[in-house]
Amino acid sequence: MEDFTALLKKHNLKVTPQRLKIITMLHAHGHINIEDLFSEIREEFPNVSLATIYKNIHQMTESGLVREVKIPSLKSVYEVAKEPHLHMVCDKCHKVEDIVLDTDKIIEEAEKVSGYKIEESFITLRGICPECRHK
Amino acid sequence: MEDFTALLKKHNLKVTPQRLKIITMLHAHGHINIEDLFSEIREEFPNVSLATIYKNIHQMTESGLVREVKIPSLKSVYEVAKEPHLHMVCDKCHKVEDIVLDTDKIIEEAEKVSGYKIEESFITLRGICPECRHK
């Protein structure tokens, strides 16, 4: 169990019940879109405003606590920032999973080919997850 | 010079002046967002509707003629579909470039780690382009 209160403080964000709920949800789901986040939070906070969700997600993204993940043909999802990783998206069940892989080789190769100094990579792979494949 | 008329026909899309302009623009820019596409097309077709742009981009994407490229912190851009490639985005000048790289190794590794059967990869790398770096 993580200490989300400390995490919010570390990012200079006031600790509010709504914020704790948002970050708890992000962590529990791994990845969640705005719409689903709003629906779920409204179960516990019936008066929460969609603007609160948007404002918080924006602040948390700005502060580096949260990351937006843009996925082809799906709505953006959000995740609590952690070590660099790739995203796997299942074409059947549409779940999004993280995997950690060494990307040094391909980054190095890309720098060589492009002449860019690469700061960050965003890698999403789509296909069929093991569960859907074996159904 | 490419034959966009033939390309549209191949995708069972009626050849209209607006469509030819859209696909010509996409090809000329490499990557362009809806807003810029609309502005530029309106120079030649002052009465073109934004709905026409959206409807066509949607159809062309559906038919596989065009690809949407979702890029972190930028608006989506569109490109004429071609061989698989990576996207490089410059943090300074925000240009988007394609590079072709062999990704077999990392895909294979990802399949091993995740158990997924991967169908397609989306790789975007952000950093500083050679031009901005040497300024």
Place this chain on the structure above:
DNA sequence: TTTTTAAAGGAAAAATATTTTCTTTTAAAA
């Protein structure tokens, strides 16, 4: 502890973005 205050929440409106509807126009088949 209270008091103070700067930030956050909520409601509504505004701004943006995208899609749909409906009528007119047009590319292309007959």
Place this chain on the structure above:
DNA sequence: TTTTAAAAGAAAATATTTTTCCTTTAAAAA
């Protein structure tokens, strides 16, 4: 040529995101 199915354009509808403004509250200061 006609015919017709699809596309264009205009406007309205819908969806998404941001802003505004007033109230509430977390947390710093007294």
